[in-house]
Amino acid sequence: MEISLIFRIAAVGILVSLLSQVLKHSGREEHAFLLSLAALVLVLGWIVPYIYDLFETIQALFSF
Helix, strand or coil: CCCHHHHHHHHHHHHHHHHHHHHHCCHHHHHHHHHHHHHHHHHHHHHHHHHHHHHHHHHHHHHH
16 A cells, blocks of 8 residues: 555545535535545545455465
8 A cells, every 4th residue: 555545545534624614614514515425435436446456365365
């Protein structure tokens, strides 16, 4: 796993939390929820290939 991926995930988390607070204080809770959901999908899109590689490695390790 690359260290840049961890920094990107942290940056997305910080930005989403700031924007979510701004949206909630302006009375747009629905938009804040959609922003959080979009960020979750984005981060999962970054992480899924690494999870797939992990399962492939584990399967190769235990297949004799």
